[in-house]
Amino acid sequence: AQSVTQLDSQVPVFEEAPVELRCNYSSSVSVYLFWYVQYPNQGLQLLLKYLSGSTLVKGINGFEAEFNKSQTSFHLRKPSVHISDTAEYFCAVSAFKAAGNKLTFGGGTRVLVKP
Amino acid sequence: EPEVTQTPSHQVTQMGQEVILHCVPISNHLYFYWYRQILGQKVEFLVSFYNNEISEKSEIFDDQFSVERPDGSNFTLKIRSTKLEDSAMYFCANSIGGQQPQHFGDGTRLSIL
Numbered sequence: 001a002q003s004v005t006q007l008d009s010q011v012p013v014f015e016e017a018p019v020e021l022r023c024n025y026s027s028s029v030s031v032y033l034f035w036y037v038q039y040p041n042q043g044l045q046l047l048l049k050y051l052s053g054s055t056l057v058k059g060i061n062g063f064e065a066e067f068n069k070s071q072t073s074f075h076l077r078k079p080s081v082h083i084s085d086t087a088e089y090f091c092a093v094s095a096f097k098a099a100g101n102k103l104t105f106g107g108g109t110r111v112l113v114k115p
Numbered sequence: 116e117p118e119v120t121q122t123p124s125h126q127v128t129q130m131g132q133e134v135i136l137h138c139v140p141i142s143n144h145l146y147f148y149w150y151r152q153i154l155g156q157k158v159e160f161l162v163s164f165y166n167n168e169i170s171e172k173s174e175i176f177d178d179q180f181s182v183e184r185p186d187g188s189n190f191t192l193k194i195r196s197t198k199l200e201d202s203a204m205y206f207c208a209n210s211i212g213g214q215q216p217q218h219f220g221d222g223t224r225l226s227i228l
Contacts, residue, residue, distance in 0.1 A: 034216060043119075043206060044158070044219040051214070090158060094214075101213055102148070102160040102171055 002027040002093050006106035013081055014114050021076040021109045023091030031093040033074040034103065035065055038088045047089070050074065061085070086113045119209050121220035129228055131196050136223045138190045138207030147190045148208040148217060149182065151175070158206070164190065165213065202227045 007022040025031065032051050036044040048059025055067040065076045074091060088108045094101035120139040128134045140147060147164040162172040164182055181193045190209075194201055204224050208217040 032214065036219070041221075043121075043221040044208075046216050046218065049216050092158075096214070102163055102173075103150070103158075103208075103217060104160065105158040107157050 002031060002095060002104040004091050004093055004104055004106035006089075006091055006109050008109050009107065010110045010112065012112045012114060015083055016080050018077065018079050019081050019085075019111060021089050021091075021111070023074045023076065023106055025072050025074065025091070025093045027072075027093060027095060030096045032096070032101070033065075033067060034092045034094075035059065035063070035074070035076050036090045036092060037061075038090065038108075040087075044090065047076070081111070081113050083113050083115060086111060119207055119218050119220035121205075121207050121223050123223060124221065125224045125226070127226045127228065128197055130199055134194050134197055134225065136192045136205050136207075136225070138192070138209075138220060139188060140190055140207070140209040141211075141218060142188075144209040144211045144218070146210045146213055146215075146217075147182075147184075148210075149192045150206045150208060150219075151203040152206065152222075153200075153203040161192070161205075197225075197227045199227050201225060 003026045005024045013019045034049045035047040037047050048057050050057050050067045058064045063078050088110045090108050091106040092103040122137045149161040152158045160173050162176045163170045179195045204222045206222045207220045210217045
């Protein structure tokens with residue numbers, strides 16, 4: 001079984017400042033890692049994914065994340081946030097498996113960008 | 116970009132009634148999923164569906180729940196006899212392959228009275 005912990009439930013940040021959202025996971029098998037964003041009254045939109053290869057992955061809207069296997073972490077970063085980045089961000093993992101892979105989500109981090 | 120479409124956006128139902136939530140997945144995306152998010156809680160996996168059968172289900176997905184693809188395009192979640200604790204946002208998701216990222220719909224907010 002997998003579990004995901006997002007250490008910060010809320011992160012206030014000023015516009016144009018950097019932000020880092022922390023995600024740690026636990027799994028007895030290798031996993032794929034994802035970050036999703038949820039804007040108000042909308043579904044979950046994929047920001048980026050780590051399936052294999054380079055541990056630094058770049059996503060949409062200027063976000064990037066780094067997979068650290070030894071620390072079982074997949075922290076999300078953006079060097080300069082905009083007001084429009086105000087949303088809830090979810091880290092998720094799925095296990096290597098032949099058939100469909102369920103996603104296990106963290107509790108989410110609500111980012112509030114202040115002018 | 117192709118989208119997963121869910122209807123209705125909001126469903127209000129009396130406790131004990133049956134409810135069916137609808138999802139139109141992205142064409143040629145063959146893996147289907149339902150998740151739910153109770154207000155203030157994590158997004159939780161309910162069930163995955165591939166090749167016209169359930170491939171995995173969670174403990175939440177008990178005998179009151181069922182899924183089907185009635186016409187080869189729509190993907191539905193049925194709750195036979197709703198309970199108050201079924202009130203949640205239900206998300207349909209879809210992926211082109213079992214190990215590929217899942218694309219989510221905007222969800223159906225289910226309110227049980």
